[in-house]
Amino acid sequence: MTHDAPDGLTIRVMTRHDLDRAIDWAAGEGWNPGLKDAGCFRAADPTGFLVGDLRNEPVAAISAIRYGDTFGFLGLYIVRSDLRGHGLGVSLWQAGMAYLEDRVVGLDGVVAQQANYTRSGFVLAHRNVRFGGMPQVEAPRDERLRIVGPGLIEAVLAYDRPYFPAPREAFLRCWLTPDTRTAIAFVEDGTIKGYGVIRACRNGHKIGPLFAHGRREAEALFQALAARAAGQPVFLDLPEANRAAIGLAADHGLSPVFETARMYRGTRPDLPLAQTYGIGTFELG
Structure with a gap:
């Protein structure tokens, strides 16, 4: 799955090295990932981890995990901190949602993004603390x-x-x-x-x-x-x-x-x- 987004962002399936980098980004956000999460994450859906490249440089990530034919889960949604606010994440989000097709989709979003998720059709179920x-x-x-x-x-x-x-x-x-x-x-x-x-x-x-x-x-x-x-x-x-x-x-x-x-x-x-x-x-x- 590789395509060119309107803003010049190229979106592709992550390699294992890409996933390790995305987990490092998650650590930088304070999300405190596990030391060996990557292998099990990939086992869930090897083609469900997407990276966005800008001029061949990875700048954004998202996971869109297909669980069977009926459910999907979004996570690891990160744009490199120095490139936020330029619409790069939107293209990656759209690619992830397209990959999940018409499944019911869940996510654990940071509270600051809750309004954005609502605009994409997501409804609050409960808080996780x-x-x-x-x-x-x-x-x-x-x-x-x-x-x-x-x-x-x-x-x-x-x-x-x-x-x-x-x-x-x-x-x-x-x-x-x-x-x-x-x-x-x-x-x-x-x-x-x-x-x-x-x-x-x-x-x-x-x-x-x-x-x-x-x-x-x-x-x-x-x-x-x-x-x-x-x-x-x-x-x-x-x-x-x-x-x-x-x-x-x-x-x-x-x-x-x-x-x-x-x-x-x-x-x-x-x-x-x-x-x-x-x-x-x-x-x-």
Whole structure:
């Protein structure tokens, strides 16, 4: 997918090197990406990451991830800071939206851009708030908490399905692989009742996703995951509508540091926000 935009911007699919650069740009914006996010991002949709070149120099990025035939998610929408205000981002936005065709599309937009997204047909669903801090926790000794290995992956994929608007198996198979990430499931009586993932980031660690039947399971998972941060900062991106999640974060000394507007174009997905204690990523949903 390569075409020339009216303003002379050439838009093409990112190479892996381009994606690494875009993630560096995201770090520069203060978004604190994970140390090894790029590989799993590409697994979600290898052709869904677009870069804009101006005179053969990369100047803008966007991700437009196709999840099956019905859902898409926009993220990593960045124009190089010294070139903003010249309409370069609009062309990239249009290319991303065209790639997603007539799917329902979600995004986690910075609050300052909410009005612009509204003009593009997006409607606010809820706020997502990033909580961060230095939780003082020890890993619980609980046999129900199990590291997600090959024997649990299929069950976790099935558990995850209601929490996201479309299947995302390719992404999750990567995200659940122990690398700079650790996935833990809460398994009781042979049934998964929650799971979460923690990953190393430019600053500290992020927990995401964190899904659980209730506060009891979420609390145990949070403690087990946060203990792996070994005293470094921990961040949790949660939907503001889940008051229990806010309570959990506050009880562990985390406080709001950033927020986004979760918005959708098209029919809003019916997701179990009351059991969503942490979303996966602001970039991919």
